[in-house]
Amino acid sequence: MSQFDLKIDAASLGRVAVLLGGDSSEREISLMSGQGVLQALRARGVDAHAFDPAQQPLCELKNQGFARCFIALHGRHGEDGAVQGALELLGLPYTGSGVMASSIAMDKIMTKRIWRFEGLPTPDWRLVASAEECAQALAELGAPMIVKPSREGSTIGLTKVTRPEECAQAYQLAARYDPEVLCEQFIAGDETTCPVLGQGADARALPVIRIEAPQGNYDYQNKYFNDSTQYHCPSGLPEAEEREIQRIALRAYRTLGCRGWARADIMVRARDRQPFLLEINTSPGMTGHSLVPMSARAAGISYEDLCLRLLAGASLDAWQHQADRAMAGA
Ligand SMILES: Nc1ncnc2c1ncn2[C@@H]1O[C@H](COP(=O)(O)OP(=O)(O)O)[C@@H](O)[C@H]1O
Ligand SMILES: [Mg+2]
Incomplete structure (x- = not known):
């Protein structure tokens, strides 16, 4: 018996929409995640159906009886x-974090401000608005430095710079995706990622995955299309x-x-073994080969059980409904 064991009656979950695809740059990965989830939920007896918000408006969810x-x-x-807010208005419970946590976690700069304020370790950074400010950040933070858009994913628009002459190109690339460009101290060491499941006091971290990319270059290509990236779980790190x-x-x-689930990306600095938080993903990849399912398996949770468990935790933002009840005089 693992600490995550849960008995769930699939029929009681009703008609379920698996939201997949959408219009972001990560559409293709989402289609793969969604198909995996759909099959897993169906295999567990859930009445699950695919729903692509890029192909039909979300208000259709109500009309279709989900x-x-x-x-x-x-x-x-x-x-x-955004989708979380729409589902709040439709009154349809959804998996994962609510509106605020989703929105903050999508914004790497906002996230780092909060973590820094709370004393959590995250690499030093500067928010820059021009190539000149980017070069200034390199002078202040020291080389090497990572330049990336604040609100993107999958390593899109990211450059490692070591010399001031590289700053203009790195800034322009990141700024193509987001006017908010983040310059961050480069952490040389082990790349890890750690999923968390649950909510509040019941939330638990799953086993850590250590990622070993060819030449330590963990970019979009390596992440999704290169077989030579190695994922170690158990991580092989000292306990x-x-x-x-x-x-x-x-x-x-x-x-x-956050609630439901998420996955934090953490670099462990080689020289002193200090972990540094890079970001937290509130809707991580969910294909059978993705990292959260890999870590869950190491904790004794199958892919199907993980999908079912996440679905069973679907909810609306509790405080809003508490406020509604209070205003109704209940
Ligand atoms: N400050 C940093 N130090 C070392 N490596 C970094 C740093 N920032 C990003 N990286 C590398 O780039 C990858 C993607 O960066 P991340 O901040 O996780 O954004 P995203 O995954 O949203 O593109 C990381 O997994 C890591 O390999
Ligand atoms: Mg990441």
Whole structure:
């Protein structure tokens, strides 16, 4: 028996929409995630159906009699609070974080401000608005430095710079995706990622995954299309380090008010083994080969059980409904 065991009656979940595709740059990955989730839920007896918000308006969910949604969308609109807000208005419970946590987590700069304020470790950074400010950030933060858009995913628009002459191109690339460009101290060390499941005091970190990319270059190509990237779970890290990464991932999650599930990306600095939070993904990849399912399996949770468990946790933002009840004088 694992600590995540849960008995769920699939029939009681009603007609379920698996939201997939959408209009973000991560559409293709979302289609794969969504198909995986759809098959898993059906295999567990759930009355689940695909629904692509790029192909029909969300208000159709009500017309088609859906009772709840599994959000398998990634990136803009699907992961940033927009779809979550629409589902709040429709009154349809959905998986994962609510409007505010989704929206903050999508914004790397906002996220880092909160983590820094709460004393959580995240690399030093500057928010820059021009190539000149980017070069100034390099002078202040030191080389190497990562330049990336604040609100993107999948390593899109990201450059590692070491010399001032590289700043103009790096800035322009990032600014193509987002006017808010983040310059961040580069952390040389081990790349890890740690999923968290649950809500509030019941939230738990899953086993850490250590990622080993060819030449340490973990870009979009390597992430999705290269077989030579290695994922280690168990991580192979000393137990004390694994526990520390989990502790930080859990605090990062709770601090933002995440719920349901998320996955924190954490670099462990080689020279002193200090973990640094890069970001937290509130709607992570969910294909059978994705990282959260891999870590869940190591904790004894099958892919199908993970999907069912996330769906069973679908909810609306509790405080809004509490306020509604209070105003109605209940
Ligand atoms: N400050 C940093 N130090 C070292 N590597 C970084 C840093 N920022 C990003 N990276 C690398 O780039 C990848 C993508 O960055 P991340 O911040 O997770 O954004 P996203 O996954 O949303 O594109 C990371 O997984 C890591 O390999
Ligand atoms: Mg990431």
